[in-house]
Amino acid sequence: MTAPVTDLVARATKGERRAVARLVSMVENASPQLREVMAALTPHAGEAAIVGVTGAPGVGKSTTTSALVSAFRARGQQVGVLAVDPTSPFTGGALLGDRVRMQDHATDSGVFIRSMATRGRLGGLAWATPQAVRVLDAAGCDVVLVETVGVGQSEVEVAALADTTLVLLAPGMGDGVQAAKAGILEVGDVFVVNKADRDGAEQVVHDLRSVVRMTERAPGAWRQPVLSTVAARGDGVDEVVEALDQHREWAAGSGDTHRRRIRRVRDEIEAIAMADLRRTFADLHGDDRLDELAAAVLAGEYDPYAAADTVTASMR
């Protein structure tokens, strides 16, 4: 391991902010030194509770995340926040959203806040987010909150990333049946209806509770609580923290946390292997060869399986 990386990792595991920020940037930029960084960090990781916070735009994710940070800090816990931003596949520019709400915590040395663009890549979350989480985990965070915009596929990814997934809803954003259609019921461990002072909030809570109640589950399985908050005022946030604690305890005892973590690392390993395959292929045949193969498939001269064979053959 090169001296600068050893030094950086040593400083990050002591919680030094600049070193932590530097390592997250290395993840974001897919630094060639990541291999060394991850090898050095892995033994230090595994203690943090990873909590995913997700929901459609406008439900109050940043406000809720900020309120949760305050609650964890009040218990003396170190907190990491990773806001995963959707990014254009065309320009590469991240829309950082209202990080401004996090500014309350910007000067708190017990809080690491980081936005990260996933570059609009398919599977963008697959290795970058778990690696960034690993950095915050190894830096001594007791809790890492991973905030993602999204309803749908990205939530499925968050469910795979987190030990506990908190799904936020708000009145006026579609009812419980719409929520069920979006597939959120099966990825959420804790449901929170935010903006509970607005019209229709009680109905959303009621609908969700009905759907949760009607869902068949095995004996001993987790039953998702449906809570309500007005996160901007801090109302109901303590109950959310309590529900997160309860889920954590249940998931650790049932083996659920271990299973999710295995799945997360497995996805990361596969994503790294795929990146390696892509790089080996480009080294052998040039950066444009995959585009040429794709063009041949589009022209009907080749089929995608034959093209994939060419890619995997480059590893032999």
Add this chain to the structure above:
Amino acid sequence: MTAPVTDLVARATKGERRAVARLVSMVENASPQLREVMAALTPHAGEAAIVGVTGAPGVGKSTTTSALVSAFRARGQQVGVLAVDPTSPFTGGALLGDRVRMQDHATDSGVFIRSMATRGRLGGLAWATPQAVRVLDAAGCDVVLVETVGVGQSEVEVAALADTTLVLLAPGMGDGVQAAKAGILEVGDVFVVNKADRDGAEQVVHDLRSVVRMTERAPGAWRQPVLSTVAARGDGVDEVVEALDQHREWAAGSGDTHRRRIRRVRDEIEAIAMADLRRTFADLHGDDRLDELAAAVLAGEYDPYAAADTVTASMR
């Protein structure tokens, strides 16, 4: 090629409904015969306009899709509809949503409608959806509408899948700034504010237009139209069809369609290569070996890059 597959493909390319349905099922179930199917279908595909329809739950995607189907049918076009359903990573059960709205078209021989579960897999869209689109394309559809729930990562995937992406919004689902935060501005080619008879619709249209106007773009680049509809009554649907036509013409002329299609096939090739890698590894080392590697990483005994090396080494 085995006789049944040859026969099935021949029948599907003549537009025979049962053969088309059978091929889509083979895609959905990852049939081992897909390789033959895709090799036989590829020369027949490439004519259809692929239109992605996406937006948050509750904006009226099914209603809008159904209205678009009627409009395309009125022009005498063959239409395929592929509704990609979010699926639990835990139970594998798809929530088929309100396919009932599509029943108007169920007996029309010029319309193929199919729901497909993506099985909650990371990258679930990567090969299954393009392959199902290829089936509908080769079956003679002039237009294939790919309807997905989602705001966020899944939209990025839809943008990669489609030649033209229609993003649906509705009043009360967050304003234009929220939309910008969700990253939809850069994936949408045509924006439609549905439920335009509701309060706040004009404001959403106004906000979106402002954001579109302020977005910097290269000379000759596409400027996204922002339209409004009441899809349930068919209001504004003809204007949407016209905007889709205009985008198609622009995208064909600018090379944008070709670039997107290259990207789509490239992603499909890589997804197939990855599936091959996974299978080869499991054949060599057993189905559980990847989980064992992941467990070693979790225990801090191994790093994810070393684990990935073990996977890629299985190809050598």
